[in-house]
């Protein structure tokens with residue numbers, strides 16, 4: 601068996617209304633100053649919790665995170681200034697991947713002698729200075745349990761990944777009740793992102809039996825429940841399943857991570873500001889078709905986890921799985937083509953150039969994916 605190192609948050613608290621435990625968490629009770637970074641739609645839920653912690657004698661600052669799109673270096677800078685001023689003991693991020701990535705980096709960089717341009721890349725961030733609690737409110741990125749944070753460089757229009765065990769939260773809270781208000785479009789897109797994490801881990805060049813368990817369970821939970829939650833946001837059972845499924849996806853990210861889908865989506869997010877989940881969702885069938893012949897059995901197992909019956913051979917089973925993903929995308933209102941989002945043939949070589957630079961993910965693809973292959977995959981999805 602190949603060696604693998606599994607690093608996870610100090611604790612994972614999961615279940616309906618588990619947010620109600622937060623004030624008693626010893627990460628909070630043993631802190632004097634707590635900074636909350638909260639996505640706008642969650643403010644009303646978090647304010648009374650913050651008030652209660654304040655009344656227990658702590659200093660509490662709640663910063664509203666109201667930036668749209670992927671977080672940029674400048675936006676992060678403005679948050680870091682506020683955090684440096686307050687010097688919290690503990691940072692609590694409440695929101696989707698954008699908020700959580702910023703909260704993780706804030707906890708790492710507040711009071712840190714390392715400057716953040718120097719921490720970009722894998723393993724360069726040496727330590728985190730503050731305690732960190734991540735509370736996810738989209739069932740998508742899995743950022744609450746991953747050692748990754750991603751910022752957008754607005755000048756180069758490229759995304760920069762910071763990967764380090766120092767970004768693993770002391771506690772991850774996963775409360776499906778917090779996702780009830782998530783609009784259908786975001787539900788569909790973030791759910792597809794989570795599905796990509798699981799599928800890309802399972803079909804990864806560096807797939808591992810330990811992580812396969814998370815990946816297959818995640819695929820099953822997400823595929824069985826995404827359309828239900830898309831059609832009825834109040835379906836708590838579906839929301840719970842998606843929360844768990846996206847957490848499984850997040851647990852795949854540290855030890856194995858994603859491959860061609862996320863790699864090809866970098867430019868769509870960075871340059872064309874297409875949301876992370878939407879970009880991945882559109883790319884997923886195209887990249888799987890390209891990769892299929894590298895490992896038909898693994899791609900067939902993905903289909904089986906989605907509930908597809910075995911066909912005559914693995915390739916046919918896998919193809920039926922890819923067709924099912926295309927069907928699911930339609931059912932959840934996600935366009936099947938890039939041109940609907942304004943991408944034209946002229947954009948493809950630039951997109952491929954960006955993708956070729958994401959070597960930390962490109963190397964994970966189960967077969968070699970060249971610049972020409974990338975252009976071909978994009979072209980078929982126009």
Ligand SMILES: NC(=O)c1ccc[n+]([C@@H]2O[C@H](COP(=O)([O-])OP(=O)(O)OC[C@H]3O[C@@H](n4cnc5c(N)ncnc54)[C@H](O)[C@@H]3O)[C@@H](O)[C@H]2O)c1
Nearest residue numbers: 639641670696697698737738741743746748750778781782
């Ligand atoms: N760190 C990681 O491991 C990792 C993995 C994948 C993606 N990412 C990053 O995560 C970001 C995307 O995160 P995301 O897809 O979660 O979207 P997001 O955080 O950008 O949120 C999308 C929108 O949903 C709203 N929202 C969030 N929770 C809500 C709720 N409960 N009810 C109503 N509205 C709600 C937000 O306010 C925002 O407008 C990207 O920047 C991507 O690069 C990080």
Ligand SMILES: [Fe+2]
Nearest residue numbers: 741793862876
């Ligand atoms: Fe993702």
